[in-house]
Amino acid sequence: MQALVYAEVGQPLEYHTSVPDPIAQEGETIVNIRAAALNHRDVYITQGLYPGVVTPIILGSDGAGIHEGREVLINPSINWGDNPRVQGRSYQILRIPNPGTMAQQVAVPAENIVSKPAHLSWEQAAALPLAGLTAYRALFTQGQCEQGQKVLISGVGGGVALFAFQFALATGAEVYVTSGSADKRGRAEKMGAKGSMDYKDTGWGKALGKETGGFDVIIDSAGGTGFQELFNAVRPGGRIVMYGGTRGKIEAISPQKLFWKQVSIIGSSMGTGKEFTDMVNFVDQHKVEPVVDSVFSLKDGQQAFDRMAAGLQFGKIVLTTD
Amino acid sequence: MQALVYAEVGQPLEYHTSVPDPIAQEGETIVNIRAAALNHRDVYITQGLYPGVVTPIILGSDGAGIHEGREVLINPSINWGDNPRVQGRSYQILRIPNPGTMAQQVAVPAENIVSKPAHLSWEQAAALPLAGLTAYRALFTQGQCEQGQKVLISGVGGGVALFAFQFALATGAEVYVTSGSADKRGRAEKMGAKGSMDYKDTGWGKALGKETGGFDVIIDSAGGTGFQELFNAVRPGGRIVMYGGTRGKIEAISPQKLFWKQVSIIGSSMGTGKEFTDMVNFVDQHKVEPVVDSVFSLKDGQQAFDRMAAGLQFGKIVLTTD
Secondary structure (H helix, E strand, C coil): CCEEEECCCCCCCEEECCCCCCCCCCCEEEEEEEEEECCHHHHHHHCCCCCCCCCCEECCCEEEEEECCEEEEECCEECCCCCCCCCCCCCEECCCCCCCCCECEEEEEHHHEEECCCCCCHHHHHHCHHHHHHHHHHHHHHCCCCCCCEEEECCCCCHHHHHHHHHHHHCCCEEEEECCCHHHHHHHHHHCCCEEECCCCCCHHHHHHHHHCCEEEEEECCCCCCHHHHHHHEEEEEEEEECCCCCCCECCECHHHHHHCCCEEEECCCCCHHHHHHHHHHHHHCCCCCCEEEEEEHHHHHHHHHHHHCCCCCCEEEEECC | CCEEEECCCCCCCEEECCCCCCCCCCCEEEEEEEEEECCHHHHHHHCCCCCCCCCCEECCCEEEEEECCEEEEECCEECCCCCCCCCCCCCEECCCCCCCCCECEEEEEHHHEEECCCCCCHHHHHHCHHHHHHHHHHHHHHCCCCCCCEEEECCCCCHHHHHHHHHHHHCCCEEEEECCCHHHHHHHHHHCCCEEECCCCCCHHHHHHHHHCCEEEEEECCCCCCHHHHHHHEEEEEEEEECCCCCCCECCECHHHHHHCCCEEEECCCCCHHHHHHHHHHHHHCCCCCCEEEEEEHHHHHHHHHHHHHCCCCCEEEEECC
């Protein structure tokens, strides 16, 4: 089969046309991939930031395709385990050390297959799984977002941030966004953001908190010193949900503010099988259209990785098989 | 009536025998106090740490007594409001700027009166309200503590910490404690603690986390640099609930650890009317006996304040009226 192969740190990804087809192990099944999507983790792996990855390997956690004549999505959360609070020890994100979705075929557990909502194109469908699942758990399970609440999404260009933004809008929340890019802020406002802030401006959190009365739910993947702005923007009783930490450690949290305002800081990552099914049903019901930044063919995969590494995307970067 | 009056920062509390009786305003009723208890907030107020307290004033948030022939406790959470997540703008802790419980009578909203469990003495009953409510919300509502879970209570000599410890034991959790005092650790172990740590020891959090497999719920009121030990002791999916911050700001939280371990840091303060009723029912059902450190008569009130300021207590310090 055709596949995009990661062989070595710092070297371009290799497009091969005669990689052996995957073989389904017990409990697994084969999906014929029509489209795959990139996540930051794929790029980080090619930069050598994930220790212990054995190469050569086919990357990719997001895939949509055909399974025994049915159009399906793949839940990238594999072997979550029994505890809805946290993934267990045998947990995998599709699917290191096994091959991923950037190929014509992938072997996955049969229980990870879910029907594709009919309104989604292959590209949109491939854009959904990992980022949609992460956004859904962060926003609803952990953040307890409800209709009428005020929600703030930081760094709105990213895949998870955009889904959190769209899901919050779909559920009837009043949504604000931040981005360091005026272009991205403008695009979010066109999509329905009530307001936006440049997170590079000093004091924006306090100002926006005052203007809005504060946020019930804040979804962040940056952390770092900018976290103080979020802490200033959260309303009493509010939840700050973190699904990433690209800006590093969080400093100088005041316990007094935390307990008197009854604020929670909640870590969130990926999601359960039930959350995946709920998320896909939510997307189907609300006809959410995933934002596809750009589409590349599998053989041009390196260009897709370069685009993500440069941080230029607004929405998901997708690869298609022929 | 007799009352203990706080007149001026740095001056001893004054015991008066002819303070005018309180007058019930609309929705209020008068309780004849049999015993009151101290909380840190009372001491902090006499140290001038709460701005805007108008003197002279009768302090005291904890009281038990007689209301129209019935033995009652007073819920110190006044005007919480409609949102169970957080107290509203007109919230009072019994009951600045109004007079408190360190007197023969106090006026409180009629809805704040709850029947005293029969197994409690007046001293035990007075020890319960504020600390019991704070512990109940922190442990159960915010911490989601359940039977069979592992729980860590920091600084076990304090009133809230002791109730959290006793409630966790009563609910069938496996409970560990920390204290800087070997005597307090020993007493907690006699009461049923599975183990204890001196929080002044470096690296105790990682060691205890390894030994126990980590804690589902940690209840803390210190914060500061010692928070890292708690963060090292929490298990994946666990909750660190903070109801105080005597050691200052929390530094250097790793977002990666937070999100990948799906850990929450949750602020908690006081509780709702429903939580107060639930807490009193829990104490009644499990026959929890509040730990009374010492009892002073109202006229010796300053000695009680001195004892709390010195941090020597294990359990609550109680004042009785004659």
